[in-house]
Amino acid sequence: MYHQLNIPVVAELLPSHFHILANPDNGFLAYSEEAWYMSLKQLCRSEELRKKIAENAFNEFQKQYDPLVWANRFV
Numbered sequence: 001m002y003h004q005l006n007i008p009v010v011a012e013l014l015p016s017h018f019h020i021l022a023n024p025d026n027g028f029l030a031y032s033e034e035a036w037y038m039s040l041k042q043l044c045r046s047e048e049l050r051k052k053i054a055e056n057a058f059n060e061f062q063k064q065y066d067p068l069v070w071a072n073r074f075v
Contacts, residue, residue: 003027003061008053010039019064026057 002009003020009027011017021027028039043050 003054003057006054006058008043008050009057010036010043020057020060023056023060025053026060027053 003026009021010030011021011027013029013031017029021029028035028042030036030039043053
């Protein structure tokens with residue numbers, strides 16, 4: 001949901017998060033308390049980074065979850 005709203009994401013290291021966040025240009029995967037802290041700290045420091053990550057994740061989400069593509073696959 002946050003990808004669709006152009007909000008940068010820090011997520012737990014779960015397989016379901018790898019689909020978009022495996023690419024570090026799309027957001028952060030945090031595997032420890034320190035990783036969460038460092039990811040949030042990086043996002044707080046740079047508005048440019050927040051915008052870049054949010055846009056990259058949004059574009060990746062649009063490519064992977066385009067409803068027309070999924071509808072055509074279903075048909």
